[in-house]
Amino acid sequence: MTLRIGLLPQVAAAHFVSHLHIMVLAALFPLLPAFFQVDYVELGLALSLFNIVTALVQAPMGFAVDRFGAMRLLRAALALGSSSLLLIAVAPSYFCLLLGMGLAGVANAIYHPADYALLSRHIDPAYIGKAFSVHTFAGFLGAAVAPVFLLSVAVASTPAMAFAAAALVGFATLAVLWVQGSALPQATHVQSATPAGQPTVGRLALLSPMVVSLTVLFVLLNLSTGAIEKFSVAALMQGQGVALNWANSALTAFLFASAFGVLAGGTLADRTQRHGVVAASAFALATLLMMLVASARLNEPALLVVLGVTGFLTGVIAPSRDMLVRAAAPKGAEGKTFGIVSTGFNIGGTLGPVGFGWLLDQGHPTGIFWGSAAFMGLTVAVTLLQERALANNRKTRALQLTYK
The missing domain is CATH 1.20.1250.20 (MFS general substrate transporter like domains)
Known part of the structure; x- marks a missing residue:
């Protein structure tokens, strides 16, 4: 196995976006009750819905990653997560907030199995620890910059624009993963076929x-x-x-x-x-x-x-x-x-x-x-x-x- 040029930056960029999207609601919490005309309990329900949906579908998404290809699913996560936040931005109602956070939860369920599958299979084992650290660093960095970035946008305009800004970062990252000949070259998805002579992994295992x-x-x-x-x-x-x-x-x-x-x-x-x-x-x-x-x-x-x-x-x-x-x-x-x-x-x-x-x-x-x-x-x-x-x-x- 050898290091695929551009794969690690692509995966790290997607992980940055995933943590930025995770922090959107928490970062804007002080401004959202008045914006959506709800109380903190209702906002907490939206955050819990995000986590519950992710918890329910994350394991199935791991199977989907191995079946359909990690890079393909990673792009789908970026598209779905960004679209869910854009929905909240263009139709800022409590119903759309719940719907958007539910869809964002589905997208969030894809990132970890897709990211780790790509890194585990395509990074030289001698450098896998550093690759994991760069990947996780990018996610932590996305969470760290979210409050400053999103609150600045919201205070300068409206919370709706903050949701839109988070969506725009996701769409821009998706474009980088799609465009041929970009600074971060495309990585092909992993085939799911089991190599000859290698036993199929059972669910009990x-x-x-x-x-x-x-x-x-x-x-x-x-x-x-x-x-x-x-x-x-x-x-x-x-x-x-x-x-x-x-x-x-x-x-x-x-x-x-x-x-x-x-x-x-x-x-x-x-x-x-x-x-x-x-x-x-x-x-x-x-x-x-x-x-x-x-x-x-x-x-x-x-x-x-x-x-x-x-x-x-x-x-x-x-x-x-x-x-x-x-x-x-x-x-x-x-x-x-x-x-x-x-x-x-x-x-x-x-x-x-x-x-x-x-x-x-x-x-x-x-x-x-x-x-x-x-x-x-x-x-x-x-x-x-x-x-x-x-x-x-x-x-x-x-x-x-x-x-x-």
Whole structure:
């Protein structure tokens, strides 16, 4: 296998768009009640609908990726996701918001299985860790720039124009993936036919204990980081009296540091096979920092530094996390496996807002950070168990080769 020139930039660009689209509603939240004439509960329903739809169709989309081709499905995701946001922009009603977020959820279900299938099958194994880190960095960067970009457009014009701007970024990226002879050359889709002599992967093989545990890991990852991404600003203001501009700056530091942590994590992922140890170590340190935020009243500059370091550590684990999934995926079933495992993100994205929102409503804002720390601790435990299982598998394979 060799690196296909232009493939990684194309996949990374699509991942940037996917995270930008994920953050559209959250970024515009303060402006949308008046714009749509609804309350926050109704807006929360739209966000939950997005996650529920993605969770329901992500695993089937993994099968579709392996059947019809990852690049073909990736282009379809860009087209559908951008069209759904354009629908909200041109017909800004609550009904269209729900319809648009439902369609965007379908599009979102395609990105991870399609992206990871392309990278797993077409990037040289010697560089796969760095490729995963660049891919994930692009996604984190899309999430980090979304609040500044979309709020600036909305304040300068209307929220409808912000939805349109997000759609335009998606359509522009789709054009790059389609145009022949562009700076990012076309990548052909992967054929789904099973090579001669290679057994077909059964559905039960895709539900192995390792795949199930990785899905649980993705749930915990979403719950631990989602608490910070979506609720830390309100928790800091309500619980510690932090000014809005400082609370927003702390969240921005977390998001941007997460993106750059991914790049460092990619280098680590290529230099070790102990991906579980790398992920567990980084998250253990992040757990301690979250406990510090929950238990101490840090001044604003210290808060910026602590959340920034926490973001960096949570970003470091992302490539190692992806390498764990790749190691668990049966040959030729990468799209299916990533589709199943990534469903964990959406399960966490559906459950988390309910629990964390309840903590804020009950007047327990520090519970946001204690909850994040608790889920990080569980993530460390699950990751170490997975690393132990993979180590045992490696020993078993080594013994089998020795006796052969």
